[in-house]
Structure formats: C-alpha cells, structure tokens
Amino acid sequence: METKNNMICDLETGVCGPAGDSTNSTEFIDFSAPKKTIDLYYVTDPICSHCWALEPVLRKFVDQYGQYFNMHTLMGGLLEKWGDGPVDPANGINGPADVAGHWREVGEHSRMPIDGTVWYDNPIESSFIPSRVYKVVQEKSPELANTFLRRAREELFAFNKNIAQDDVLIDIVNQVGLNGEEIVKQSKTTEANTSLYEDFQLVRQLGVRGFPTIVMVNEEQKGARIVGARSLEDYKNALQQLLPEETVQPKKLPELQQLLQKEKLLFSREIEEYYSIEQHEVDVFIEEKLTTDSYESKTLLGETYVQVK
Numbered sequence: 027m028e029t030k031n032n033m034i035c036d037l038e039t040g041v042c043g044p045a046g047d048s049t050n051s052t053e054f055i056d057f058s059a060p061k062k063t064i065d066l067y068y069v070t071d072p073i074c075s076h077c078w079a080l081e082p083v084l085r086k087f088v089d090q091y092g093q094y095f096n097m098h099t100l101m102g103g104l105l106e107k108w109g110d111g112p113v114d115p116a117n118g119i120n121g122p123a124d125v126a127g128h129w130r131e132v133g134e135h136s137r138m139p140i141d142g143t144v145w146y147d148n149p150i151e152s153s154f155i156p157s158r159v160y161k162v163v164q165e166k167s168p169e170l171a172n173t174f175l176r177r178a179r180e181e182l183f184a185f186n187k188n189i190a191q192d193d194v195l196i197d198i199v200n201q202v203g204l205n206g207e208e209i210v211k212q213s214k215t216t217e218a219n220t221s222l223y224e225d226f227q228l229v230r231q232l233g234v235r236g237f238p239t240i241v242m243v244n245e246e247q248k249g250a251r252i253v254g255a256r257s258l259e260d261y262k263n264a265l266q267q268l269l270p271e272e273t274v275q276p277k278k279l280p281e282l283q284q285l286l287q288k289e290k291l292l293f294s295r296e297i298e299e300y301y302s303i304e305q306h307e308v309d310v311f312i313e314e315k316l317t318t319d320s321y322e323s324k325t326l327l328g329e330t331y332v333q334v335k
Contacts, residue, residue, distance in 0.1 A: 064095035064268055067241040069229050071104035072156040072175060074237040075129045078183045079136030080255040081176075082299035084238075087261045089300075090276035094265060095242065099164075099172060101157040101225045102237045108151065122149035133183070136255070137295040139327040141186040148188045154222065155190040158213040161221040163204065173202045180291060184326055244268040258299075282315035291333040 068084070070077045088097065108122060118124055126142040133140030144150070156178055164171035177198045181187035187194045195213075196206030212218060232241045236253055242264055243249040250264040266274050279285075279300065286292055294308045303311055312323065312332060321332045 062094060062096050063245050064265065065243045066095040066097045067100055067228075067232055067243075068097060069100045069102045069232070069234045069237055069239045069241070070175075071102045071153050071237050072160065072178050072189060073150055073153040073182065074102075074104055075132040075140060075183070076255045077238045078140065078179050079132055079138050080238050081138060081179070082293075082296040083255070083258050083261070085296065086279070086300050087258055089279055091262065091265055091274060093277060094269065094274055099168070099175070100229055101160060101222055102229050102234065102239075103154060103157065103222075103226050104237060105150070105153040107154075108149075122146075125149075129183070133327070137329060138183070138293060139329045139331075140183045141327065142183075144182070144186045144188055147186075148191075150182075150188055150190045152190055155213075156195060157225075158218045158222050159195050159199065159210060161225070162209050162212045162218050163199065163202070165221070166204065170202050170204065174198060176289075177201055184293075184331075240264075242268055282312070283317070283320065286316065286321060286332060286334055291331060294330040297332075 119128065122145045124145075126145040129140045129142035129145070132138075133142070160171055160175055160178075163174045178189045178195075181194060181198060182189045189195060189198070192210050195210050199206035199209045232239075233251065234241065234253075238255060240252045240261065241249055242252075248268060250268060252260055252264055262274065280288075282297065282301070285300065294305065297303070297308055297311065298305055301311065308330060309323075312321075316332070320335060322335055323330060323332050325331075
C-alpha cells in the first residue's frame, strides 16, 4: 500500500511542510485593504434639508466603499443670519416661515421625516452656530463629530428642535459622550470661528456653491463634483472613474442588529436603502433581524423608525 507523507523536510528549501514543486522561497503578498488614493470632500450644513434626504444613500456608500477614500466633512455655511431682505429669493425664501414649506416638500419626496414647524415656532437664527460646535467636536474626534451631526439633524428635522440654542446643543453633545457645556463654550471662541471659516475657504476652492456636494479627487488631481442628493450608483460610478486601474468592490454590510447598535435610530427609508428592500417589507425584515428586547418601533409623520431601548 502506498503511504502518503506530505510533511517533507526539504534540505534545499529549508521548509518543513506539505511537499510541492515550487522552489520559489520568497513571495510578496498584499493582505492590506486597498490603498486609499481618493480624497472625498462632503460639503454640507446642519440645517440642509437635502443633506438630510441624502443620509440613507451616503451611509450605504461610505460603509460599502469607504475603503477606497479618505472622507473629509466640510461645513458650507448655509445661513449666517436672517436680515431685512430675502435670503434665497430664487427659491422663494424671504424669511424663516418660507423654509417650512420647502422642507415639507423635501421630506415628502425623500421620505426622510421633516416636521418643519420649528420655522414658525422657534426659527433657527443661524446654521453657523451648530457648525462651530461641529468644528470643536471634530478637533477632538472626527467620528464623534459625524455622530453629533447626525443627532443634531434628527433633533432638528424629525423632532423639531432648534439646534442653534445652547441647551439643545449641550444635550446633543452630552449624548455623544463629551462635555456639552464645555464644547458649546469653546464653540464661541475666535479659534472655533477661524476653524469654520477655513472650511468655507476650502469649499470655495473646490468650487462648491450648493449643498450637499461631494467632490472626489484622485492622486493625479483629477476629480468629480456631484451636486445635490444623488443615487448610490452616481457616487459609485464617479469613484470607479477615478480608479480606472481597479474594479471597486463593495464591502459586506453589517446586519441590522449591528447597524442599529451603532446608529441608535434608523428610519424606514434608511433601512430600505441600506438592505435594498421595499417599503412594504420593512416591518417583517425588522422582526426577523432584531431581537424584541433590543428595540422600539415607532411612527413619526407617517414613517416608521426603530431605536435602541
């Protein structure tokens, strides 16, 4: 009977292991993630309704393709203050009350809930105020800054809070695990204002005028500028064009339980986009993927959302 013995100690190669016919003793293997050769600039503003509408697509794009780019979030400065004249006459925005109707249209079209009555009851005086808070948090942690931005938008668009008020901002910063009073105090300093205006300068250099805008630039300084809330395919195609030497591949997305633990609150539209399911499938999908003691399901402005208990 033939006895197989694959454990050969080869005197020439100096290898103890399965026998093989390769005599090449040195191999170069790349186990790393793709080299991030793209800089992605996301130009936004805390009170930008179309930026809120973009959240479902942007989250999925970043989670699937973020290994290919370095992401930089820039504040764009949507509203410095209300004056005596119209702020945006082309869109019929002459005063705070005019914003409410525009927001409702965006909310109905995108299905990302927007209340908007804050513009009647307690209008935001300036988006620069929460933007400066964002910059202070960003100095400490870019990840926490993006969490702060998300929480601020939830409070503003869905739950109708004035995110230019100190007490609201302090509470949001506390939620992300930082000292709210200290951060808001720092946001009123010259340093925070300078940091914000550095964003504005870079935004101008990128040729951005409206929000949201995503600008991708590769090592050869070739780029793509995508204005407005677009589809996942638009962003993926732009990324692919800037990486012609490779085929961009999406990473596997986390399960809903893991995603909710990270995000804390997700609207139906976000779950639909993230997992490529239809609206009528969401309730069953949630029941199948989440344990009953881990979440609460609620309705807001006709839209379902789930949040961690």
